[in-house]
Amino acid sequence: MNPARENILARVQAALRAQAHRPAAPTTAPIFPPVTNPETRFREEFIALKGELIDGAEKLREFLKPFGRIATDDTQLVREVIGDGNAGPRDCDLGVTGCDCLIAQTGSVVVSTTSTGGRALSVLPPTHLVIARRDQIVPDLASAMALLRKRYDSRWPSALSVITGPSRTADIEKILVFGAHGPKRLVVYLGS
Amino acid sequence: MNTATATALRFKRAAAAKATDLQHRAVIQKAIATYDAAVARGKTRFADWQNARSHAAAIKWETINHLDRYLEQFERNVLANGGHVFWAETAEDARQHILALARRHGVQKVVKSKSMTTEEIHLNEALETAGIKTIETDLGEYICQIRGEPPYHIVTPVMHLTKADIAQTFHEKLGTPLTDNAEELTMIARARLRHEFMTADMGITGANFAIADTGMIALTENEGNARLSFSLPRIHVAVVGIEKLIPRLEDLALLWPLLSTSGTGQALTAYSSLIGGPRQPGETDGPQEFHVVLLDNGRTRLLADAEQRDALHCIRCGACLNACPIYKNVGGYTYATTYQGPIGSVITPHLRDAHQWSHLSYASSLCGACTDACPVRIDLHHHLLHNRRNSVQRRFDQPIQRLMFRAWLWAMQSPGRYTVGGKLARLAIRLGWAKSLAQPWTEGRELPEPPEQSFHEWWKQTR
Numbered sequence: 001m002n003p004a005r006e007n008i009l010a011r012v013q014a015a016l017r018a019q020a021h022r023p024a025a026p027t028t029a030p031i032f033p034p035v036t037n038p039e040t041r042f043r044e045e046f047i048a049l050k051g052e053l054i055d056g057a058e059k060l061r062e063f064l065k066p067f068g069r070i071a072t073d074d075t076q077l078v079r080e081v082i083g084d085g086n087a088g089p090r091d092c093d094l095g096v097t098g099c100d101c102l103i104a105q106t107g108s109v110v111v112s113t114t115s116t117g118g119r120a121l122s123v124l125p126p127t128h129l130v131i132a133r134r135d136q137i138v139p140d141l142a143s144a145m146a147l148l149r150k151r152y153d154s155r156w157p158s159a160l161s162v163i164t165g166p167s168r169t170a171d172i173e174k175i176l177v178f179g180a181h182g183p184k185r186l187v188v189y190l191g192s
Numbered sequence: 193m194n195t196a197t198a199t200a201l202r203f204k205r206a207a208a209a210k211a212t213d214l215q216h217r218a219v220i221q222k223a224i225a226t227y228d229a230a231v232a233r234g235k236t237r238f239a240d241w242q243n244a245r246s247h248a249a250a251i252k253w254e255t256i257n258h259l260d261r262y263l264e265q266f267e268r269n270v271l272a273n274g275g276h277v278f279w280a281e282t283a284e285d286a287r288q289h290i291l292a293l294a295r296r297h298g299v300q301k302v303v304k305s306k307s308m309t310t311e312e313i314h315l316n317e318a319l320e321t322a323g324i325k326t327i328e329t330d331l332g333e334y335i336c337q338i339r340g341e342p343p344y345h346i347v348t349p350v351m352h353l354t355k356a357d358i359a360q361t362f363h364e365k366l367g368t369p370l371t372d373n374a375e376e377l378t379m380i381a382r383a384r385l386r387h388e389f390m391t392a393d394m395g396i397t398g399a400n401f402a403i404a405d406t407g408m409i410a411l412t413e414n415e416g417n418a419r420l421s422f423s424l425p426r427i428h429v430a431v432v433g434i435e436k437l438i439p440r441l442e443d444l445a446l447l448w449p450l451l452s453t454s455g456t457g458q459a460l461t462a463y464s465s466l467i468g469g470p471r472q473p474g475e476t477d478g479p480q481e482f483h484v485v486l487l488d489n490g491r492t493r494l495l496a497d498a499e500q501r502d503a504l505h506c507i508r509c510g511a512c513l514n515a516c517p518i519y520k521n522v523g524g525y526t527y528a529t530t531y532q533g534p535i536g537s538v539i540t541p542h543l544r545d546a547h548q549w550s551h552l553s554y555a556s557s558l559c560g561a562c563t564d565a566c567p568v569r570i571d572l573h574h575h576l577l578h579n580r581r582n583s584v585q586r587r588f589d590q591p592i593q594r595l596m597f598r599a600w601l602w603a604m605q606s607p608g609r610y611t612v613g614g615k616l617a618r619l620a621i622r623l624g625w626a627k628s629l630a631q632p633w634t635e636g637r638e639l640p641e642p643p644e645q646s647f648h649e650w651w652k653q654t655r
Contacts (some may be wrong), residue, residue, distance in 0.1 A: 004538075023246065032237065032449075148441075159466065171349070
């Protein structure tokens with residue numbers, strides 16, 4: 001048995017016998033300004049992040065045309081809107097997933113392993129298409145957390161990601177480049 | 193007798209060289225100006241940035257001051273999710289554990305996503321020495337790795353390099369054509385690393401936060417390399433300093449935007465991920481095993497110093513580095529530490545040898561810009577003063593310094609002695625003696641013209 005656990009915990013407990021000065025308490029004012037119109041806000045934020053929005057079945061068909069190899073998750077919404085894929089996450093041009101929710105405040109998409117096709121499907125393909133409904137938009141990160149807690153508290157997915165725009169880097173001279181490792185394009189289809 | 197350590201002398205030489213390197217200065221100023229503008233915009237998304245800082249400070253205070261409880265809760269929940277937890281007292285313990293794990297699973301290739309904690313324990317060298325190919329996948333870290341250099345900055349590893357430098361490195365080490373296009377350089381790295389992700393056996397990440405009430409780790413990144421590192425290989429290892437704990441998942445509704453804003457000015461980075469174990473039944477992919485290495489490596493020593501305990505609140509956003517006039521002038525490599533800038537100068541004497549690294553607390557003008565910038569309200573510049581006091585009490589200062597301060601104290605305690613001292617000092621400047629007496633301070637500086645009379649004398653005549 002490795003004694004490190006007991007040693008570290010004993011050192012922590014000994015250290016904490018000396019009291020540290022407690023900082024002044026924060027006020028109870030909200031941390032972020034309230035989000036008044038979630039759908040409008042989501043659209044603005046998502047577009048500002050260089051995300052691509054699709055409205056309507058016609059536009060979706062047009063978008064899908066150039067993609068030959070499509071990988072999909074097996075959520076009901078994706079099956080209804082796209083049907084079955086013909087490729088896997090490792091060899092597709094387009095990965096299609098559902099989502100747990102969309103966050104208006106930050107223009108984000110929340111995906112998880114149990115609800116949206118595992119870990120690789122939303123990060124490995126060069127383009128990621130998210131099939132979502134308008135009523136999946138929540139105002140802010142705190143409400144997204146509350147929704148996840150309610151949905152999963154008894155058993156959590158092994159991984160979740162809050163996706164905020166396409167993959168990016170600014171490591172070279174702070175110049176913004178898309179598609180560092182994850183999808184170069186992030187697309188959301190907003191159905192009703 | 194105490195003398196300046198070799199490390200301190202090395203710092204002085206490196207600082208003197210960098211401070212006069214105008215190209216270095218131009219590159220750093222440009223990067224930090226871009227950062228400053230983005231952060232100023234980012235802060236406007238908060239209702240009240242100062243109150244957000246207070247909230248964050250309260251969350252971290254609660255965690256760090258009940259750390260035993262939260263560590264045990266975190267461990268319980270990781271185990272319940274099917275993960276493993278290893279407690280490492282030292283860097284060596286952590287390295288040996290990860291090496292043994294890699295050997296047991298026949299690991300030949302490791303992909304790593306950016307983690308300062310793994311830099312701290314020099315994990316790459318240990319893996320490479322054991323014959324395990326280890327690849328950094330964050331673009332900045334990848335560039336550092338192929339150049340054979342450590343990260344220059346905890347958030348922006350190659351802040352000091354230009355496109356031309358990086359193109360030259362890729363040309364020399366990878367044989368790619370020279371280009372001055374940042375996108376082309378990024379795509380070179382993407383193509384090469386894609387293959388490594390597909391064939392790696394183990395993914396190693398750090399953790400930005402460890403969440404006690406769900407047993408998850410949280411990772412903040414922009415590129416997607418962390419997501420690929422914890423999605424594709426069959427084993428995921430997360431190296432987590434014990435100070436990374438937070439009580440509740442909901443705390444991230446503040447801490448994620450706070451870290452993103454202070455780190456890069458983004459409202460949220462592209463990917464904020466939560467990992468709560470290996471692949472679960474019913475999931476289509478993911479690693480078979482999830483291992484958390486909880487690292488002490490000197491952190492409990494810092495915890496025992498109640499005065500500076502809040503230095504463990506640090507979320508490694510890099511804001512204090514970018515705010516620090518010393519960092520901007522001497523650059524990241526001069527520190528020769530894993531954690532550079534003000535936070536590094538505060539914690540390194542605690543995490544490593546207090547005497548060897550005591551000089552770092554003097555690498556500060558005590559202007560307080562770091563304290564103002566800190567999103568979790570660490571009292572950084574006062575801690576630099578506390579470290580100075582501690583090193584004097586432990587007699588790490590030099591005898592000549594002690595003698596001079598004693599003389600100064602003696603002179604300051606009597607108006608007569610002070611007046612005589614002032615007269616002598618003005619005379620010394622006038623006769624040109626002061627320049628040599630105050631060496632090496634006067635090497636790069638001009639002494640002021642001495643006034644004809646002291647303020648004291650002038651006041652007597654004028655009032």
